[in-house]
Amino acid sequence: MVKRADTPPSELTFQFVFPDDHNPEYATGCWGGVCPNTDISMHFYVERAALPKKVTHTVEGGKLGSEVRRDPQNPPLIRFVTTGVVMNQAAAEGFHRWLGQKLEEAKKLRQTATGGK
Numbered sequence: 001m002v003k004r005a006d007t008p009p010s011e012l013t014f015q016f017v018f019p020d021d022h023n024p025e026y027a028t029g030c031w032g033g034v035c036p037n038t039d040i041s042m043h044f045y046v047e048r049a050a051l052p053k054k055v056t057h058t059v060e061g062g063k064l065g066s067e068v069r070r071d072p073q074n075p076p077l078i079r080f081v082t083t084g085v086v087m088n089q090a091a092a093e094g095f096h097r098w099l100g101q102k103l104e105e106a107k108k109l110r111q112t113a114t115g116g117k
Contacts, residue, residue: 025082032084040092043084050075 027044035041052075058065087095 027082029079031079031081035086039086039088041084041086043081045079045081047077047079050078 025044026046028047030042030044032040032042052070052072054069054071055067056069057067
């Protein structure tokens with residue numbers, strides 16, 4: 001007699017578990033690529049001007065005055081990498097679909113908020 005496999009469930013419920021100190025990071029960009037094993041590597045960063053190493057101010061009447069010098073004069077832009085993610089192709093495809101859906105939702109909300117403009 002052949003035993004039939006149980007029928008797959010019609011629903012799955014996932015509970016999200018995260019630490020009490022969970023704090024999402026803000027990102028202004030992402031850098032990455034395909035790993036030798038074909039996983040996808042993404043490193044999220046915040047792009048901003050670098051802080052100078054030193055800033056010199058005048059002292060006027062015992063109070064801090066205006067800035068007169070900074071080193072370096074024109075700090076470079078930096079990309080401060082806050083976190084990274086590596087995922088396999090199947091997970092990356094799911095992330096791609098999910099992100100596309102969220103972008104569409106955001107677009108619709110923006111159009112609603114601006115009266116379709």
